[in-house]
Amino acid sequence: MDFSYFELRAHYYATEQNLTIHCRLADLESIWFCTAKNCKRKLRKYESEGLLRYTPGRGRGNSSTLTFSLPFKQEVEEMVTSLVAADRLDDLLTFLQLPIPKQWITGLTTELNQLFGFQGPHAQKDILRTIIARKLTTLDPLFSSIxxxxxxxxxxxxxxxxxxxxxxxxxxxxxxxxxxxxxxxxxxxxxxxxxxxxxxxxxxxxxxxxxxxxxxxxxxxxxxxxxxxxxxxxxxxxxxxxxxxxxxxxxxxxxxxxxxxxxxxxxxxxxxxxxxxxxxxxxxxxxxxxxxxxxxxxxxxxxxxxxxxxxxxxxxxxxxxxxxxxxxxEQIQLQKTKEIEVGYRFLVFNFHRSAIVNDAKFREAIYHLLDMKRMWRDLDREHLVEASGNFYWNSEERDRSFEKVRELIEESSYEGETLRVYQLNKEHAIEEANWFMEAGKKVGIQLELHLFQLDSFYTEDFEQHADFIFMGEVSSSDHHVSFYGSFKNKALLFRRMLLPSHLGKIDSYLNQFKMESSTAKREQIINEIESYIKRENLILYMHHPIKQQTFxxxxxxxxxxxxxxxxxxxxxxxxx
Missing domain, CATH: 3.40.190.10 (Periplasmic binding protein-like II)
Structure with missing residues (x-):
């Protein structure tokens, strides 16, 4: 929703007198991030809608005069009421971030309660409200793997x-x-x-x-x-x-x-x-x-x-x-918790689509290219917990050499074809994908980025279209069963992307794993599976995320x- 009109009114509200302000087109350009020509179009549009009267300044650089039809407070109240009535939460949240006098919002408690489900001061319920950033995939236990x-x-x-x-x-x-x-x-x-x-x-x-x-x-x-x-x-x-x-x-x-x-x-x-x-x-x-x-x-x-x-x-x-x-x-200082997630981010190759990812030299080149220390430094990030396996307490730093990348690519069968990189449409994930794209460009690897939403994870046809996929794996409280399930679950990427020969080798380990009552021996089998994956570069372990929660x-x-x-x-x- 376009809130340009309200941005204008909020910006000039302190200088407004008798519903009138004076402004220059150059100032409007910086407020609206558009050209003078488009600023004029907006003003004419608002004038045609009866929101204001526009009197252009005479001569280059002179101030124009805008006279509004209604008091700003009245328009704010009407906008909030309409957004609440339409149940437009995203638009309301964006609207309330404009520099509107906060006392006006306080006066709209009744309207806001309709949307946010506030209980009145007489309520005896303990209600906790938080947010999710996407639609759910499915709550059917048969298929839910997120x-x-x-x-x-x-x-x-x-x-x-x-x-x-x-x-x-x-x-x-x-x-x-x-x-x-x-x-x-x-x-x-x-x-x-x-x-x-x-x-x-x-x-x-x-x-x-x-x-x-x-x-x-x-x-x-x-x-x-x-x-x-x-x-x-x-x-x-x-x-x-x-x-x-x-x-x-x-x-x-x-x-x-x-x-x-x-x-x-x-x-x-x-x-x-x-x-x-x-x-x-x-x-x-x-x-x-x-x-x-x-x-x-x-x-x-x-x-x-x-x-x-x-x-x-x-x-x-x-x-x-x-x-x-x-x-x-009351505004109260929120408490924050920070801990290393029992999970990891990884890049997996799609062995079903592209012949080049079946080339061991090419996969080794990508391993050296995907250097977490370089990524963290270039993205100006802190607190890297580099992953070399599923669990952070077993992970250790691994040697990578950017100098080897070109040599390995030349030894591989790569011929300059464009390869498709799939990444979640999330801010930090996109940063990592863009870094990977730039790193590939430096060594002559042609990459094309495709973003996907988590709520389309089950329907996205990765097998047909993706060459590389960035994704994450998070463990439940039962780390061993989660490890086992990550390779057995047909909805997850390992089962979808690896070849039967790879899965056959992993399954032989997992069959031993399932029969083993000893925790220590299961840990040993986990290490053997991870060693096989790293030796063949089937999955490239990246980092263990640090999870921060606010309470x-x-x-x-x-x-x-x-x-x-x-x-x-x-x-x-x-x-x-």
Whole structure:
């Protein structure tokens, strides 16, 4: 939306007298960032709309006179009211950043409350509001592989068991006890009684059977979890057996993934009307807002927060956002947390499209080209945590030499063809892609940048169009299962971009991994897989992001859940 008219009024408001200002076209050029000719067009347009009367100055450089039709305050109030009525959050956020007298905005509390869902001062609810910068991909557990969506699923539902990272053990959730035979091919689960779904129906083993059969019925992102389930046997409403085709000591950890939250069998799944047994129920799921409301009948401890609102704001407006708690009016110094994310950014080659990426010399050249130290220095960034594998505590700096790049390219079969680079349409990601493009240009590699949105990740036809893809991988609290799943999940890039020969080698390691009860031996297998990837330059590890989160100081008991998101079940609002 064009707010040029309001930029004009806000800029000259302090000098306005009797609805009249005097200005020069040269000044308008700097306000509107356009030519004098276009400034005149804008003024004539506003005049035709009845917003002002324009009297051009006589002679070159003389001031023109603008007389407005209405008081500025009245126009501001009318604009805010219209934006609220149209539910145009992004435009409203942008509009409120103009240098408009703040006392005018204070007087519009009623109108703003309609949009932001403020409760009046009489409200007894604890409501936390935050933002998301994109549309959701999907909340269907069968297909959701993006961290935020999986995090939301974990708020709406509960799996049979859950993984405790601190204790490195499985704990009860829907099931209160379980057992397996010695070969780990038969697992028996005993289900809590009285668990209610959000529609207040009672959870039984029929719902567990339905949930797992959903995963078995279609090819999906988590087929690797259920592919070895032979059958299920319902001994009663509260006892169920799983018979596996082969032994799997990690079966409990596989099914502790949030996506295996139990769904009611009597309701067809609808991600807009998500019904689970979780601590929060889905109150609203629209393109503009996602609202979670505490489920009063939750079988474990009810959340202290009554409601959590995720309001969608486009990237271009993010820097304009001020964060508040509901009913909080004072400006308070926000608290910030900063930690290294258990994840990494990487570049993966598409071995299905371009013959050149199958050239080991060319991949080695790209490895030396993608030098994180040079990138950080050139982009004037701080606090590089260079990645040489999945986990930052195992990563170390690796030697790269820009001088080797040209030599390796000459030894490769590269003939100057243009290669396509795909990158997320996010500010820092674009900076890194542009740096990579410039670095490639210096050594004669022709690159073409294509930006994509995360909400199109599943539909983007990378296999047909991309040569390189920049992306990130984030671990859940169960680092080993996340590592395993990152290579087994068909929706993720490794399974989509690597050749069957590469995946066959990795799968042979993963088969050993799955059978191994020893944490130390699984760690050794992880190292062997990473060594193979680095030796062949199949994936180029880049860096471990440093994640910063901002909190109001009244928010208490901040703990982090799977994927590094705040555990909403434990948050509460206290006094500063």
């Amino acid at each position: 961290t935020f969506e999986s995090f939301l699923i974990g708020q709406l539902g509960d799996p049979l068991v859950t993984y405790n990272k601190e204790m490195d053990k499985i704990e009860p959730r829907i099931a209160h006890h379980w057992k397996s035979n010695d070969s780990h091919t038969l697992w028996t689960f005993y289900i809590r009684k009285g668990i209610q779904f959000h529609d207040h129906s009672t959870l039984t083993t029929k719902d567990i059977e339905y949930t797992f059969n959903r995963f078995k019925a279609v090819d999906n992102a988590y087929s690797w979890v259920v592919e070895h389930i032979d059958r299920m046997n319902l001994l009663s409403d509260y006892t169920i057996e799983f018979y596996l085709k082969e032994q799997n000591p990690l079966f409990l950890r596989f099914i502790s993934i949030a996506n295996f939250s139990i769904l009611p069998h009597h309701i067809s799944f609808d991600e807009k009307e998500w019904v689970g047994s979780g601590a929060f129920r889905l109150k609203e799921n629209s393109d503009q807002k996602i609202v979670l409301s505490a489920f009063d009948s939750y079988f474990l401890e009810r959340p202290i927060l009554d409601e959590v609102q995720f309001v969608r704001v486009d990237h271009s407006a993010l820097h304009n956002v001020t964060f508040h708690l509901e009913n909080e009016e 109001h100081p009244m928010i208490q008991d901040i703990q982090f859940d799977s994927f590094g998101y705040v555990d909403l079940r434990r948050l509460w609002v206290g006094k500063v």
